[in-house]
Amino acid sequence: MKLSFIVTRIYLGFFILITIMLGSAWFSIQATTQMTERVEAITNDSTPLLTRSSELTIAFLNINRSLTDYLSAMYLDELDPLAEKVTNRIDAYQTQSNWVVQHVKSKSVLETAIMQLVDNETTVLDHIGSVTTLYSAYLDAKDRNEFQQSTFQPLANQLTSNLVSGLSLAQQEPERHAIQGMLSQVNVLSSDASKAFSMQDIIELRSSKRSFSSRQERFELASEQLKVHSPKLYRSSKQAMDLFAQHVFSDQGSVAMHIQTYELFDQLLTQQQQLNSLINAQLDQIGILSEYAAQMATQMDREASDSAKQTMSVLAIISAVSTLIAIVIGMSIASSVKKPSQQVQKALQRLAEKDLTSKVNYNKDNEFGYVAKKVNLVLEHLSETITQLSTSADRLNEASIENQQTSEKLEHDIREQTAQTTQVATAMKQIECSVHEISESANQTLTIVTDAVEMSSEGQTMMKANSDLLGTLSSRLGVSTDTIRALEQEVASIESILEVISGISEQTNLLALNAAIEAARAGEQGRGFSVVADEVRVLAAKTTKSTLEIKEKIEQLQTRTEFAVSQVIMCADDMKQCMTQAASVDCNLQRIYQQLNDIEDRSTQIASATTEHQAVASDVTQRVSEIFELSEHSSQRFGKLSQQGLELERMAQQQLELTAHFKLPLKRENMVL
Structure with a gap:
C-alpha cells in the first residue's frame, strides 16, 4: 500500500x-x-x-x-x-x-x-x-548421705545410753570422770553432727569439718581414759565408739558424706549457671x-x-x-478526510438537483481519489441512461400496440383455463378431508408421547434424587465405619493402659510382700509398717481384681465394636451395590427418555407436516377457487387491456417530459466544479 x-x-x-x-x-x-x-x-x-x-x-x-x-x-x-x-x-x-x-x-x-x-x-x-x-552423682551421694544419717542417730543414742548406764554403775571417781568425759565428747560431737546435717552452705560445712578434725584428738584421749579406768565399759562400747568415730571423723563417714554431697551440689549450681549463660549465648x-x-x-x-x-x-x-x-x-486522518469528503458532498448535492454536468475535482492517489473517479463515472453512466430512457419511451409506444393484439389471444386461453380449474378444485376438496383425518390422528399420538416423556422425566428425576440419597447414605456409612474403627483403636489403647495398671498393681503387691518380710525381720519395731504393707497388698489385690473386670468389659466392648464394624462394612457394600443398580436404572431411564424424545420430535414433525399439508391443501383449494374467480375476472380485465395500451402511450409521453428536466452535458468531457 x-x-x-x-x-x-x-x-x-x-x-x-x-x-x-x-x-x-x-x-x-x-x-x-x-x-x-x-x-x-x-x-x-x-x-x-x-x-x-x-x-x-x-x-x-x-x-x-x-x-x-x-x-x-x-x-x-x-x-x-x-x-x-x-x-x-x-x-x-x-x-x-x-x-x-x-x-x-x-x-x-x-x-x-x-x-x-x-x-x-x-x-x-x-x-x-x-x-x-x-546431677546423677549428686543424687547418688544424697541417697547414701541420707542412709548414713539414718544410721548415725540410732548409733549415737545407743552409745549415749551405754555410757549413761555405765556412769550409773561406776563407783570410783576416776572411772566416773572418764565416763563423763567420753559422754561429754559424744554429746558434743552428736550435737555438732546434727548441726552439720542441717547446714547447706558449703563454707559453713567446710568450717564444721575443720572443727571435727580438732575434736578428734579429744575424743581419742577420752577413749583412752575410758579404756584405762573402765575397761569393761570400754569393751562393751568399743564397737559403737569405733562406728561413731568413723561416722564423725572418717572420709567415708556421714559428716564427710554430707559435706561431699553439698560440694557436688555447689559444683552443680556453678555448672548450671555456666550452662544458662551458654544457652543464652x-x-x-x-x-x-x-x-x-x-x-x-x-x-x-x-x-x-x-x-x-x-x-x-x-x-x-x-x-x-x-x-x-x-x-x-487522529488529527492527521481527520484532515485527510475532511476536504475530499466536502467535494464529494457538493457533487452529490448537484446530482440531487438533477444537474449531471458537474464533476468531482480531486485527483490524489488515495481512497477519496478513487471515490471521485467512481462518482464521475456514475454521472457519465447516468447521463447515458437518461438519454437511452428517452429513446426507449418512443419504442414503448410501439410495444403497447403489439401488447393489445396479444391480449386478445390470451383471453381465449384463459377461458379454457377456467374449465380445467373447476375440475382441480373438486379433487383438492377430497384431499383436504383426508389430510384433516391424518392430522387429528397425529395430534393424538403427539399428546400420548408428550405425556410419556413427562412421566419418563419425572422418573429420571426421582431416580437421580434416590441415587444422590444413596450416595449421601454411603458417605455417612463410611464416616461411621471410620468412627467405629477409631473407637476400636481407642479400646485397644485402653487395654494397653490396663496392662500397665495391672503390672503396677503386681509390682505394688510384690513391694508390699517385701515390706511385710522386712517388717517381720524388724520385729516389734516393724509392726506398724507391717500393717501398712498388708493394707497396700489388699489395695493391690483390689486393683488387680478391678483391672481384670475392666479388661473383661473392654474385651466385650471390643468384640461388639468389631461386630459393628463388620455390619457397617456389609451395609456399605450393599449400599455400593444398590448405588450401582440405581445408576444402571438411571442409565436405562435416560435411554428411554432419549428415545421418547426422539419419538416426540418425530411425532411433532409428523403433526406439523400433516398440519402444514392440511393448510396447504386448504390453501390450494382456496387458490384454485380464487384462480377460477380470477379467470372469470381476467376475461373482463383483458377488455380493458386495450385501454391500458392507450395509457402506456400516454406514460411514454410523460417519460419524455421527465427526461427533458435533466441537464445533460453537450460533450463527453469532465466539467470542473
Whole structure:
C-alpha cells in the first residue's frame, strides 16, 4: 500500500500504537518477573530460614525444658527415662541445626555466625552432659548421705545410753570422770553432727569439718581414759565408739558424706549457671539467623516495592506518549478526510438537483481519489441512461400496440383455463378431508408421547434424587465405619493402659510382700509398717481384681465394636451395590427418555407436516377457487387491456417530459466544479 492512502496511515498509526503497547507489556512482564524472582527468593530463602531458625529455637528450648525436668527429679531411678528424653531432644535439635548449617554455609555474611553457632552448640552439649552426670552423682551421694544419717542417730543414742548406764554403775571417781568425759565428747560431737546435717552452705560445712578434725584428738584421749579406768565399759562400747568415730571423723563417714554431697551440689549450681549463660549465648546466635532472614525478607520486599513504583512511572509515561501519538494520528486522518469528503458532498448535492454536468475535482492517489473517479463515472453512466430512457419511451409506444393484439389471444386461453380449474378444485376438496383425518390422528399420538416423556422425566428425576440419597447414605456409612474403627483403636489403647495398671498393681503387691518380710525381720519395731504393707497388698489385690473386670468389659466392648464394624462394612457394600443398580436404572431411564424424545420430535414433525399439508391443501383449494374467480375476472380485465395500451402511450409521453428536466452535458468531457 502507498503511504498516501488513508487506510495505510490508519494501519501505520495502529502499528505504532500496538508496538508501544507491546513494548510497555514487555517492560511490565520484565518488572513482574523481577518482582516474582524477589518473592521466590523470600519464599525459598528467607521464609524457610526464618521458620527453621524459629524451629531451632524451639528445639533448643525443648532441650532446656527436658533438662529442667531431669534436674527436678528427686530419686536416682527417675533419671533414665528423663535422660532418654534429653537425648531425644538433643537429636531433634541437631537435626534442625544440621539443616540450618547446610543451607546457610554458602552465605558469606553468616559464615562467622554459623561457626560461632556450631562452636557454642558443641560447648553447650558438652556442658549438658557434664551437668547430667554431675546431677546423677549428686543424687547418688544424697541417697547414701541420707542412709548414713539414718544410721548415725540410732548409733549415737545407743552409745549415749551405754555410757549413761555405765556412769550409773561406776563407783570410783576416776572411772566416773572418764565416763563423763567420753559422754561429754559424744554429746558434743552428736550435737555438732546434727548441726552439720542441717547446714547447706558449703563454707559453713567446710568450717564444721575443720572443727571435727580438732575434736578428734579429744575424743581419742577420752577413749583412752575410758579404756584405762573402765575397761569393761570400754569393751562393751568399743564397737559403737569405733562406728561413731568413723561416722564423725572418717572420709567415708556421714559428716564427710554430707559435706561431699553439698560440694557436688555447689559444683552443680556453678555448672548450671555456666550452662544458662551458654544457652543464652546460643539463643542469641540463633536470633542472629532469624534477624538476618527477617532483614533479607524486608530488603527484598522494599526492592520489589521500589521496582513496582518505577514500573508504574514508566507505564504512565508510555500511556501519555501513546495518547499523544493517538491524538496526532487522529488529527492527521481527520484532515485527510475532511476536504475530499466536502467535494464529494457538493457533487452529490448537484446530482440531487438533477444537474449531471458537474464533476468531482480531486485527483490524489488515495481512497477519496478513487471515490471521485467512481462518482464521475456514475454521472457519465447516468447521463447515458437518461438519454437511452428517452429513446426507449418512443419504442414503448410501439410495444403497447403489439401488447393489445396479444391480449386478445390470451383471453381465449384463459377461458379454457377456467374449465380445467373447476375440475382441480373438486379433487383438492377430497384431499383436504383426508389430510384433516391424518392430522387429528397425529395430534393424538403427539399428546400420548408428550405425556410419556413427562412421566419418563419425572422418573429420571426421582431416580437421580434416590441415587444422590444413596450416595449421601454411603458417605455417612463410611464416616461411621471410620468412627467405629477409631473407637476400636481407642479400646485397644485402653487395654494397653490396663496392662500397665495391672503390672503396677503386681509390682505394688510384690513391694508390699517385701515390706511385710522386712517388717517381720524388724520385729516389734516393724509392726506398724507391717500393717501398712498388708493394707497396700489388699489395695493391690483390689486393683488387680478391678483391672481384670475392666479388661473383661473392654474385651466385650471390643468384640461388639468389631461386630459393628463388620455390619457397617456389609451395609456399605450393599449400599455400593444398590448405588450401582440405581445408576444402571438411571442409565436405562435416560435411554428411554432419549428415545421418547426422539419419538416426540418425530411425532411433532409428523403433526406439523400433516398440519402444514392440511393448510396447504386448504390453501390450494382456496387458490384454485380464487384462480377460477380470477379467470372469470381476467376475461373482463383483458377488455380493458386495450385501454391500458392507450395509457402506456400516454406514460411514454410523460417519460419524455421527465427526461427533458435533466441537464445533460453537450460533450463527453469532465466539467470542473
